[in-house]
Amino acid sequence: MxxxxxxxxxxxxxxxxxxxxxxxxxxxxxxxxxxVREDTPANRGLANAVRHLVTIEETD
Structure with a gap:
């Protein structure tokens, strides 16, 4: 994943x-x-809630 x-x-x-x-x-x-977290809807939602405080990068 x-x-x-x-x-x-x-x-x-x-x-x-x-x-x-x-x-x-x-x-x-x-x-x-x-x-580094799994790309799940729950983790995306947490990161999206504080998107002005964090940067998000997709990794494999």
């Missing part, structure tokens, strides 16, 4: 609590940290 690489590029200061929770659920803590 395809995978996506999600990188946190902006901080969580002054963000809404649900956006902070989405970033934490993805497993991101620090700016510049990346995680």
């Amino acid at each position: 395809a995978q996506i690489k999600i990188t946190l590029v902006k901080g969580l200061v002054n963000q809404k609590p649900n956006q902070r929770a989405s970033v934490q659920t993805l497993g991101l803590r620090k700016i510049g940290q990346s995680v």
